[in-house]
Amino acid sequence: MSKVKELPGEAQVEAVRQPSIGHSVRAYTERVRSGDMGALPAVLGLIVLCTAFAIARPSFLTAINFANLFTQGAAITVIAMGLVFVLLLGEIDLSAGFTSGVCAAVLAVLVTNMGMPWYVGVLAAILTGTVIGSVLGTLVAKVGIPSFVVTLAAFLAFQGLVLVLVHEGTNISINDPVIKAIAQKNLPPALGWALYAGCVAIYALVQIVRARKRAARGLVADPLSLIAARVGSLAVIGGAAVYALNLERSFNPAFASLKGVPIVVPIIVALLVLWTFVLRRTGFGRHLYAVGGNAEAARRAGIGVDRIKVSAFMICSSMAAVGGIIAASRASSVDPNTGGSSVLLYAVGAAVIGGTSLFGGKGRVLDAVLGGAVIAVIDNGMALMQYGASVKYLVTGFVLLLAAGVDAIARKRASAAGLR
Amino acid sequence: MTPLLEVRGVDKSFGPVQVLHDVNFQAHAGEVTALVGDNGAGKSTLVKCIGGIHPIDSGDMLFDGAPVHVHGPRDAGELGIEIVYQDLALCDNLDIVQNMFLGRERRSGLVLDEATMEELAEQTLSGLSVRTVKSIRQQVSSLSGGQRQTVAIAKAVLWNSKVVILDEPTAALGVAQTAQVLELVRRLADTGLAVVLISHNMNDVFAVSDRIAALYLGRMAAQVKTADVTHAQVVELITAGRSGDLGLKNGVTP
Numbered sequence: 215m216s217k218v219k220e221l222p223g224e225a226q227v228e229a230v231r232q233p234s235i236g237h238s239v240r241a242y243t244e245r246v247r248s249g250d251m252g253a254l255p256a257v258l259g260l261i262v263l264c265t266a267f268a269i270a271r272p273s274f275l276t277a278i279n280f281a282n283l284f285t286q287g288a289a290i291t292v293i294a295m296g297l298v299f300v301l302l303l304g305e306i307d308l309s310a311g312f313t314s315g316v317c318a319a320v321l322a323v324l325v326t327n328m329g330m331p332w333y334v335g336v337l338a339a340i341l342t343g344t345v346i347g348s349v350l351g352t353l354v355a356k357v358g359i360p361s362f363v364v365t366l367a368a369f370l371a372f373q374g375l376v377l378v379l380v381h382e383g384t385n386i387s388i389n390d391p392v393i394k395a396i397a398q399k400n401l402p403p404a405l406g407w408a409l410y411a412g413c414v415a416i417y418a419l420v421q422i423v424r425a426r427k428r429a430a431r432g433l434v435a436d437p438l439s440l441i442a443a444r445v446g447s448l449a450v451i452g453g454a455a456v457y458a459l460n461l462e463r464s465f466n467p468a469f470a471s472l473k474g475v476p477i478v479v480p481i482i483v484a485l486l487v488l489w490t491f492v493l494r495r496t497g498f499g500r501h502l503y504a505v506g507g508n509a510e511a512a513r514r515a516g517i518g519v520d521r522i523k524v525s526a527f528m529i530c531s532s533m534a535a536v537g538g539i540i541a542a543s544r545a546s547s548v549d550p551n552t553g554g555s556s557v558l559l560y561a562v563g564a565a566v567i568g569g570t571s572l573f574g575g576k577g578r579v580l581d582a583v584l585g586g587a588v589i590a591v592i593d594n595g596m597a598l599m600q601y602g603a604s605v606k607y608l609v610t611g612f613v614l615l616l617a618a619g620v621d622a623i624a625r626k627r628a629s630a631a632g633l634r
Numbered sequence: 635m636t637p638l639l640e641v642r643g644v645d646k647s648f649g650p651v652q653v654l655h656d657v658n659f660q661a662h663a664g665e666v667t668a669l670v671g672d673n674g675a676g677k678s679t680l681v682k683c684i685g686g687i688h689p690i691d692s693g694d695m696l697f698d699g700a701p702v703h704v705h706g707p708r709d710a711g712e713l714g715i716e717i718v719y720q721d722l723a724l725c726d727n728l729d730i731v732q733n734m735f736l737g738r739e740r741r742s743g744l745v746l747d748e749a750t751m752e753e754l755a756e757q758t759l760s761g762l763s764v765r766t767v768k769s770i771r772q773q774v775s776s777l778s779g780g781q782r783q784t785v786a787i788a789k790a791v792l793w794n795s796k797v798v799i800l801d802e803p804t805a806a807l808g809v810a811q812t813a814q815v816l817e818l819v820r821r822l823a824d825t826g827l828a829v830v831l832i833s834h835n836m837n838d839v840f841a842v843s844d845r846i847a848a849l850y851l852g853r854m855a856a857q858v859k860t861a862d863v864t865h866a867q868v869v870e871l872i873t874a875g876r877s878g879d880l881g882l883k884n885g886v887t888p
Contacts, residue, residue, distance in 0.1 A: 431749050434769070495745045500728075504736055507725035514723045515737030575727035 235439040256584040267595035278463035287590025288478040289541040294564035294582035296533025299526040302506040304574025305361035309368035314538030315553025317342045319379035322386040322548035332392040343535025351527030355520040385549040397544035400474030403460040410456045418445040489579040506574035563614040636699040638663040638828040644693035653679045655853045661828040668839040669832045671849030685717045686710040714796035726775040731755040734789045758792045780811025799830040850875030
């Protein structure tokens with residue numbers, strides 16, 4: 215008995231050899247139908263919200279308000295980027311908001327109270343975040359306390375730590391011009407265009423080179439039309455944004471001109487590129503997804519699950535520190551409320567609205583940026599409509615719940631589709 | 635012909651409970667050896683001893699005729715012994731290539747060498763004549779149970795394994811998918827690997843195996859050629875430890 219007779223197996227299919235752009239579109243719609251919506255809800259939400267606010271308050275569409283959106287949303291977006299790493303593992307960091315507060319306070323104490331140069335303050339703040347993350351991660355991974363509890367405890371403790379650092383409620387102002395520039399100053403318009411052109415060119419180059427290399431080895435490569443569509447949409451959206459940000463937005467340009475891309479924008483883009491690279495192109499990123507998808511499978515494959523968990527918390531808290539620096543820069547001061555009130559929930563909301571799953575294993579750094587934009591638009595638009603904090607909180611809470619609901623339902627549909 | 639893998643006189647106890655009594659077992663290259671036995675007969679324990687997860691109390695293990703000592707899963711992996719567990723251990727959120735190389739990714743410098751991994755995965759799958767997946771960049775969550783089993787088996791084959799042990803690969807599958815996986819099991823053996831198939835299903839055992847080893851209450855009741863026995867005899871070996879001249883005499887190995 216050496217050969218089993220040909221039994222009727224599943225329908226055998228021809229492997230896809232040369233995909234067209236139509237193929238990609240079909241594959242995408244199939245993914246959305248099976249519950250993997252990705253960025254779709256965030257993008258649709260952005261369009262709907264922007265249209266609604268633009269109709270209700272024409273001032274929403276002004277150049278100055280557009281620039282405000284970026285500086286208002288920056289800190290939350292950066293914290294959300296860090297949270298994506300923890301959420302990918304199916305964990306949560308409830309202390310990220312106050313971690314950003316503690317790190318901002320460290321920055322303020324060093325730079326303002328002790329007169330250190332700005333780079334020492336920034337490095338110390340980020341290092342503080344890394345240390346906090348390693349402690350939280352160790353408690354979760356090695357000791358085995360649920361991350362919900364560890365970070366809830368840290369949430370309370372860090373609130374106290376901020377108070378200690380700012381001496382029970384005083385307000386430390388930040389006068390260092392470099393730190394203030396992060397969230398308050400703009401790039402010269404020409405530099406904005408140059409950076410934009412550089413980004414689009416590099417993106418196009420990376421895409422084309424990868425497709426060429428794959429095609430040369432006989433692997434399935436993205437068709438040129440798809441690459442053109444991707445690069446084209448980046449060029450159009452980015453170009454429109456840079457153009458709008460380069461418009462004069464001062465009420466009295468003769469007195470003080472105000473135009474250009476806010477400095478936080480290239481910072482966010484750089485962080486987005488860095489972390490996207492880490493998640494998608496490195497072994498560490500691959501292992502992070504694996505641990506989030508099936509920790510037991512990852513362990514059997516020889517991946518150090520604990521090490522991955524601790525690293526994710528370290529990245530999260532370090533990014534929270536960067537968010538804290540941006541928040542301190544924008545407010546020109548640090549007080550006991552920095553990183554408090556709605557910061558954490560906005561950041562978690564941003565990641566989830568963008569499409570990162572609370573159940574782990576699914577998410578991108580880009581989600582944090584898209585979700586951060588949605589949160590910034592809601593926050594900004596509601597303020598323009600002159601709704602108070604009450605309505606803002608209610609609406610944001612509802613949006614977060616909606617996003618989490620979409621995530622949970624998508625997961626159900628995906629598992630139903632998987633069991634076909 | 636020397637068996638590729640042989641264990642002799644293996645005893646294994648967990649505390650006061652002796653699970654394996656003086657077990658002999660052989661697996662030959664190019665053959666499918668079915669390991670059968672009732673629940674609690676010691677099939678999984680025997681496999682875990684071979685895979686280095688449990689140390690054996692006494693007895694010898696020979697690989698290709700030479701004595702070897704396996705002290706952990708890593709040692710077993712280095713010898714070329716791969717075990718495909720029942721609960722598959724695949725990451726749903728990763729695609730087929732990513733799963734096959736999980737923990738052993740190819741890198742070029744800092745970045746992952748996706749193109750090489752994809753090529754190797756495709757070669758392995760086409761070497762096993764797997765033609766049921768649309769794209770090897772498909773997420774595992776979108777695969778059927780049979781396709782998942784196929785990926786798990788292909789993952790074991792990717793690493794130049796010599797012995798592949800499959801723990802109930804068809805337990806959770808439908809009829810068509812079972813056929814598909816059995817076909818793959820047969821192909822593995824035909825490419826020269828020693829395949830050990832743990833199964834409860836007599837139809838599967840008779841469909842693909844060359845030899846049958848029956849465990850009964852921790853003792854090897856008999857190891858016979860599939861062609862020499864009938865369905866009923868194997869069932870008797872599993873349930874009573876003996877069948878006519880075959881099997882245990884008075885509860886002990888003759």
